[in-house]
Amino acid sequence: xxxxxxGEFLGLSKYSYKTxxxxxxxxxxxxxxxxxICHRSEVDPHWDCGDFAFSRCVGCGxxxxxxxxxxxxxxxxxxxxxxxxxxxxxxxxxTLMRYGLRDAGVFSITNHLLTRRESKPRALDVGxxxxxxxxxxxxxxxxxxxxxxxxxxxxxxxDRRNVLIHINTLEGAGLSDGHYDLVHFSHVIEHxxxxxxxxxxxxxxxRPGGHVVITTPNRKSFQAAIMGAKWRSAxxxxxxxxxxxxxLQLLKxxxxxxxxxxxxxxxxxxxxxxxxxxxxxRIARILGYGDVVMVMGRRIS
Numbered sequence: 001x002x003x004x005x006x007g008e009f010l011g012l013s014k015y016s017y018k019t020x021x022x023x024x025x026x027x028x029x030x031x032x033x034x035x036x037i038c039h040r041s042e043v044d045p046h047w048d049c050g051d052f053a054f055s056r057c058v059g060c061g062x063x064x065x066x067x068x069x070x071x072x073x074x075x076x077x078x079x080x081x082x083x084x085x086x087x088x089x090x091x092x093x094x095t096l097m098r099y100g101l102r103d104a105g106v107f108s109i110t111n112h113l114l115t116r117r118e119s120k121p122r123a124l125d126v127g128x129x130x131x132x133x134x135x136x137x138x139x140x141x142x143x144x145x146x147x148x149x150x151x152x153x154x155x156x157x158x159d160r161r162n163v164l165i166h167i168n169t170l171e172g173a174g175l176s177d178g179h180y181d182l183v184h185f186s187h188v189i190e191h192x193x194x195x196x197x198x199x200x201x202x203x204x205x206x207r208p209g210g211h212v213v214i215t216t217p218n219r220k221s222f223q224a225a226i227m228g229a230k231w232r233s234a235x236x237x238x239x240x241x242x243x244x245x246x247x248l249q250l251l252k253x254x255x256x257x258x259x260x261x262x263x264x265x266x267x268x269x270x271x272x273x274x275x276x277x278x279x280x281x282r283i284a285r286i287l288g289y290g291d292v293v294m295v296m297g298r299r300i301s
Contacts, residue, residue: 020085021235022077024051030067036195037062037246047229052236054229063219063241071193075169077237078150086129086153094132096292097186100215103262104296106182107140109211113181114141121181124205127188131157131165138163142182147173170201178207186215189247190238199254208301212256218263218293219243222284232268233291244288247295256297263290 034041035057043055043066055066086093101107113121120143125133128146130153137144146165148154154165166173171194183206192198202212217233218224219241224231233241248258266280266289284290 018230018232018235020082021237022079022081024069024236025073025076028069028073031070032067033064033193035059035062035064035066036240037249041066047234049229049234049236054234054241060246062243062246065239068193068239071169074191074193074237074239075149078153080152082150083130083152083156086150087156090130090132093129093186094136097133097184097215098136099264100186100213100292100294101184103264103294104211104213104260106184106211106213109182110140110142119143122179123182123184124175124180126170126183126185126202127191128157128165129153131161131163133184133186134163134165135161170198175205177204178210179205181207181210182213183210184213186213187217189214190216190233190240190242193239195240195250196254199250203255203299206299208299210299211259212251212297212299213294214247214251214296215292215294216242216247218289218291220245220289221263221291221293222266222280222289223268223291225289242293244293244295247293251295251297255300257300258295258297260296261288261294263288263293265291 032041038057038060040057040059042058044058045053046056046063047054052065054063056063120141123137123142123144125144125146128134128148129150131146134144134146134157146157146163147170148165148167149169151167154167157163157165183202189195206212220243224233244261244263248261251258264285266284267277272280
């Protein structure tokens with residue numbers, strides 16, 4: 001990439017801010033896996049991040065950890081420290097999730113369902129942390145539940161927000177077929193050991209005509225391109241780094257018709273002067289190179 005487009009030229013590479021993540025444990029078990037997009041197992045090195053690394057699939061270019069920690073070891077990382085991080089940042093995360101739901105048109109869907117049904121529409125927030133969004137959806141008129149693998153965060157949410165949170169993985173929760181009108185997961189899919197098994201379960205519990213909303217870091221973002229391995233989402237807890245096209249492909253594979261897609265965020269606060277940030281953020285959003293991507297799908301009957 002030309003030096004005119006690199007983090008060094010823009011003065012961004014000196015920043016080391018990254019999303020919260022746990023350092024990989026010395027006793028974690030690693031396994032080799034195949035690409036969730038094209039199912040090939042051959043990879044080339046992509047980013048060396050010190051204690052862990054990302055590889056690039058030689059077949060389709062998907063970026064993921066291979067080898068990567070087994071699922072149980074990944075879940076063990078979500079402890080009291082993670083709960084405290086979620087509690088401290090819950091309102092900021094809630095604001096961002098509301099933006100995503102607004103862009104997905106969920107508020108219009110809410111009004112439509114509430115005016116056409118006698119019973120409340122049902123929603124599930126997967127990876128709900130302390131249940132802020134679950135409480136909000138309930139207050140809007142939904143019958144909303146959460147699901148969270150971090151038991152301390154889930155218990156905090158149930159105690160403080162009076163919401164139902166299943167402490168389990170989605171595959172292990174045993175939820176009912178076709179039960180939910182909306183399945184939402186924000187910054188979850190990039191953490192998963194088996195993306196296809198997860199999405200198959202999402203389809204099973206989503207009613208025909210119901211919607212799924214996925215929000216995740218955008219590997220094809222402007223920021224990822226200029227920061228490389230220093231990108232804030234290149235962390236040990238992220239087993240996958242998706243592009244918009246890959247997410248749309250996965251939705252179609254699992255029986256969802258893509259209906260919306262948007263990206264937002266160009267440069268994080270503090271990494272560039274305000275005027276430059278506003279310009280880059282706007283350009284990134286228009287061109288689809290924002291740091292975060294949201295895709296929405298409707299389950300095909």
